[in-house]
Amino acid sequence: xxxxxxxxxxxxxxxxxxxxxxxxxxxxxxxxxxxxxxxxxxxxxxxxxxxxxxxxxxxxxxxxxxxxxxxxxxxxxxxxxxxxxxxxxxxxxxxxxxxxxxxxxxxxxxxxxxxxxxxxxxxxxxxxxxxxxxxxxxxxxxxxxxxxxxxxxxxxxxxxxxxxxxxxxxxxxxxxxxxxxxxxxxxxxxxxxxxxxxxxxxxxxxxxxxxxxxxxxxxxxxxxxxxxxxxxxxxxxxxxxxxxxxxxxxxxxxxxxxxxxxxxxxxxx
Amino acid sequence: xxxxxxxxxxxxxxxxxxxxxxxxxxxxxxxxxxxxxxxxxxxxxxxxxxxxxxxxxxxxxxxxxxxxxxxxxxxxxxxxxxxxxxxxxxxxxxxxxxxxxxxxxxxxxxxxxxxxxxxxxxxxxxxxxxxxxxxxxxxxxxxxxxxxxxxxxxxxxxxxxxxxxxxxxxxxxxxxxxxxxxxxxxxxxxxxxxxxxxxxxxxxxxxxxxxxxxxxxxxxxxxxxxxxxxxxxxxxxxxxxxxxxxxxxxxxxxxxxxxxxxxxxxxxx
Numbered sequence: 001x002x003x004x005x006x007x008x009x010x011x012x013x014x015x016x017x018x019x020x021x022x023x024x025x026x027x028x029x030x031x032x033x034x035x036x037x038x039x040x041x042x043x044x045x046x047x048x049x050x051x052x053x054x055x056x057x058x059x060x061x062x063x064x065x066x067x068x069x070x071x072x073x074x075x076x077x078x079x080x081x082x083x084x085x086x087x088x089x090x091x092x093x094x095x096x097x098x099x100x101x102x103x104x105x106x107x108x109x110x111x112x113x114x115x116x117x118x119x120x121x122x123x124x125x126x127x128x129x130x131x132x133x134x135x136x137x138x139x140x141x142x143x144x145x146x147x148x149x150x151x152x153x154x155x156x157x158x159x160x161x162x163x164x165x166x167x168x169x170x171x172x173x174x175x176x177x178x179x180x181x182x183x184x185x186x187x188x189x190x191x192x193x194x195x196x197x198x199x200x201x202x203x204x205x206x207x208x209x210x211x212x213x214x215x216x217x218x219x220x221x222x223x224x225x226x227x228x229x230x231x232x233x234x235x236x237x238x239x240x241x242x243x244x245x246x247x248x249x250x251x252x253x254x255x256x257x258x259x260x261x262x263x264x265x266x267x268x269x
Numbered sequence: 270x271x272x273x274x275x276x277x278x279x280x281x282x283x284x285x286x287x288x289x290x291x292x293x294x295x296x297x298x299x300x301x302x303x304x305x306x307x308x309x310x311x312x313x314x315x316x317x318x319x320x321x322x323x324x325x326x327x328x329x330x331x332x333x334x335x336x337x338x339x340x341x342x343x344x345x346x347x348x349x350x351x352x353x354x355x356x357x358x359x360x361x362x363x364x365x366x367x368x369x370x371x372x373x374x375x376x377x378x379x380x381x382x383x384x385x386x387x388x389x390x391x392x393x394x395x396x397x398x399x400x401x402x403x404x405x406x407x408x409x410x411x412x413x414x415x416x417x418x419x420x421x422x423x424x425x426x427x428x429x430x431x432x433x434x435x436x437x438x439x440x441x442x443x444x445x446x447x448x449x450x451x452x453x454x455x456x457x458x459x460x461x462x463x464x465x466x467x468x469x470x471x472x473x474x475x476x477x478x479x480x481x482x483x484x485x486x487x488x489x490x491x492x493x494x495x496x497x498x499x500x501x502x503x504x505x506x507x508x509x510x511x512x513x514x515x516x517x518x519x520x521x522x523x524x525x526x527x528x529x530x531x532x533x534x535x536x537x538x
Contacts, residue, residue, distance in 0.1 A: 007276045007313075008320045014280050015326045018287040019343070020383070033324070044276075051277045055302070057284045074288070099438035105461060106436065111428060113420035114289070140408045140430065144416045151382035159380060161409065167375065169368040192374060 004034045009044050017060065017072035022154035024069040045070050056080060074152055076118075076125045078269070084118055085250050085267035092234075092251070095261040102258045110141055110205055110233075119250070120148025123203060123231045126248045127153075130229045133198035134158050136220070138187060138212055145233060146203040158200070160216065164188045174219050179209030179243065187215055189223070196224045207235040207249065210242035217244065235268065273303045279313050286329065286341035291423035293338040314339050325349060343421055345387075345394045347538070353387055354519050354536035361503075361520070364530035371527045379410055379474055379502075388519070389417025392472060392500045395517045396422070399498050402467040403427050405489070407456060407481055414502060415472040427469070429488065433457045443488050448478030448512065456484055458492070465493040476504040476518065479511035486513065504537065 013030060030041045049060045058074035076084070088109070097105045109115045123145065136158045137146035143159060150157040164171040168190040175184050194200065202216045207230075217227045235242070235249035254264040282299055299310045318329045327343035345353070357378070366374045378384045392414065405427045406415035412428060419426040433440040437459040444453050463469065471485045476499075486496045504511075504518035523533040 007279050007316055010276050010280050011283050011317045011320045012324050012326060014283040015287050015321065018284050019386075023383075047276055048280045051280045052284065055281050057281060099436065101435055103436045103438070105438055105459070107428070107459060107462065108425065111416075111419075111426040113416060113423065113426065114292075116416065117288075117420065140412070140428065141434075141436070143409070143412045144426070147380075147382060147385070147413045147416055150380075151386065154382065156377065157380040157382065157413070159376070159409065165410075166370055167368065167372045167410070169372070169374055190374070190376060193376065 004036070006044060009034050009036075009041070010048060013041075013044060014048060017070065018074075020072070020154070021074050021152050022071055024063060024071045026069040029069075073128070074121050074124075075128060076121050081122050081125060081250075081269055082267060084122060085269055088115070088119075089251060089265045089267060092265050093263045095263060098256060098258055098261060098263065102256045104253075104256060104263065106205065106234075107141070110144055116144045116148050119145045119233055120150075120152050122250055123149045123233075124152035126231055126250075127201055127229050130201065131199060132201045132228060134194055134200045134225075136160065136194075136200045136202050136216060136227075137204060138162070138216065141206075142204040145205060149201075149203050149231070153201075155201075158189070158193050160187050160189050160219065162186060162188075164190075172219070172222050174215065174222065176215035176218065177211065179211030185211075185215070187219055189219060194220075194223050194225050198223075198225045199228045200225055201229040201231065202227050203231050205233045207232040207242065207244075207247060209239055210244040210247065213242075213244035213247065234265070273305070275313060278303050278305075278310070279317060282310075282313060283317060286339065287343075289341070289423070290343050290421050291340055293332060293340045295338040298338075342397070343390050343393075344397060345390050350391050350394060350519075350538055351536060353391060354538060357384070357388075358520060358534045358536060361534050362532045364532060367525060367527055367530060367532065371525045373522075373525060373532065375474065375503075376410070379413055382413075385413045385417050388414045388502055389419075389421050391519055392418045392502075393421035395500055395519075396470055396498050399470065400468060401470045401497060403463055403469045403494075404472055405429065405463075405469045405485060405496075406472050407431070407485070410475075411473040414474060418470075418472050418500070422470075424470075427458070427462050429456050429458050429485065431455060431457075433459075441488070441491050443484065443491065445484035445487065446480065448480030454480075454484070456488055458488060463489075463492050463494050467492075467494045468497045469494055470498040470500065471496050472500050474502045476501040476511065476513075476516060478508055479513040479516065482511075482513035482516065503534070 027041045135150035138160045170191045171188040173188040230247040232249045234251040237254045249268040252268040296310045404419035407429045439460045440457040442457040499516040501518045503520040506523045518537040521537040
């Protein structure tokens with residue numbers, strides 16, 4: 001077999017690790033790929049580690065021992081997160097986003113793969129130390145950012161629906177009260193969706209009083225699962241007392257002033 | 270400034286290109302990053318090109334000229350697509366997936382970021398030569414694979430809803446007939462969602478008779494946009510005559526035999 005040069009090995013290793021965030025690859029995997037010894041791959045990875053660190057490209061982590069290996073974690077630094085949430089705040093503060101009724105149009109950003117990937121990176125970075133089995137969300141607008149968060153964390157996503165479809169099979173249906181307390185809403189989830197005893201991270205695009213988060217926590221209790229984190233793209237300043245207290249948010253929305261066409265959003269970090 | 274070695278440059282370049290599929294980076298961008306001349310970066314990229322080719326890691330494309338640059342296209346080869354759709358067929362043929370009513374439970378695969386990313390790569394590979402402005406889908410189950418397809422193609426995604434929400438602002442509502450012809454369904458989309466004169470690629474998880482695809486084509490006409498491609502994860506063998514003829518599918522579902530617990534799925538490539 002042809003001998004593969006260092007730069008070539010590194011190109012392939014970095015592509016494979018980057019395409020598969022938080023997935024552990026054994027050194028043997030790469031040894032077989034390049035027909036070389038472990039110490040060679042080990043050296044290559046040490047070099048990559050350094051570069052990623054100096055250019056803030058996320059981190060390359062190694063696990064030693066028999067079950068060891070290497071993986072890529074596209075973590076954002078605090079400065080990178082501040083810069084990104086600053087840009088997002090600016091984009092979202094554009095008065096042309098104000099919708100009749102005093103809402104904010106955000107679909108273009110939530111559905112833009114590039115923005116959405118970065119939101120996923122940022123949300124995953126907020127929960128990097130939390131051990132989870134699933135990322136959970138509620139249809140519809142939160143799905144892309146939940147998917148991108150799940151992609152970074154390398155965990156399956158679960159989507160709770162407002163109404164079940166035939167393809168969900170048997171579902172658990174739950175009624176819950178909207179935050180305003182004026183409306184009964186429903187959420188449902190297939191009984192096949194999560195394993196008993198799992199830890200879940202709830203991700204959504206928006207939180208006002210936290211009624212949905214509270215609903216998800218109660219629904220997860222029915223599945224004997226625990227919500228160990230709640231992360232949202234944007235939370236409103238009011239009410240300060242949310243139904244779920246310890247959420248983490250990337251952005252803080254203070255006010256949408258429909259009359260004077262002003263939107264007040266800033267980073268929540 | 271410290272001189273950066275070839276292997277280090279390549280590690281950073283490959284990470285940045287891989288994280289941003291189909292996004293063009295100028296050579297100047299990397300020259301400034303590493304404080305080096307264009308010919309150095311050019312050499313680096315030629316090396317990376319070769320490695321990606323020999324290990325089938327997608328392609329690195331260069332555009333020459335003033336507006337030139339380099340980008341990564343995570344295209345799958347035909348063999349890779351056959352292998353992947355073969356694995357998927359096997360997973361989906363598991364009789365425990367049969368749901369009362371003769372449906373197939375697919376949520377776990379559609380919501381698994383790893384599987385979903387590969388489906389996105391495969392669908393994007395099917396339409397690599399089609400010029401599009403948006404990837405469009407209908408809520409809910411198709412969203413993750415549409416998002417991953419849009420990510421690979423580096424185009425915004427658009428989500429058509431069955432019922433509008435306040436945050437959609439002004440919407441265009443359309444009634445359409447289900448494929449069976451027995452049910453009137455509705456779909457709606459914010460007037461802000463797509464620009465007039467755009468070309469869109471419709472992506473969905475499942476197609477039976479093609480009623481939804483037909484609905485999307487009609488809805489897009491209302492927005493003065495054109496559907497230039499329809500791609501689905503799985504299409505049924507029957508009816509052979511779909512309402513939309515020239516769709517492309519990764520998988521072909523022949524039969525779900527609920528009585529004998531058999532599922533017949535194979536690659537559609």
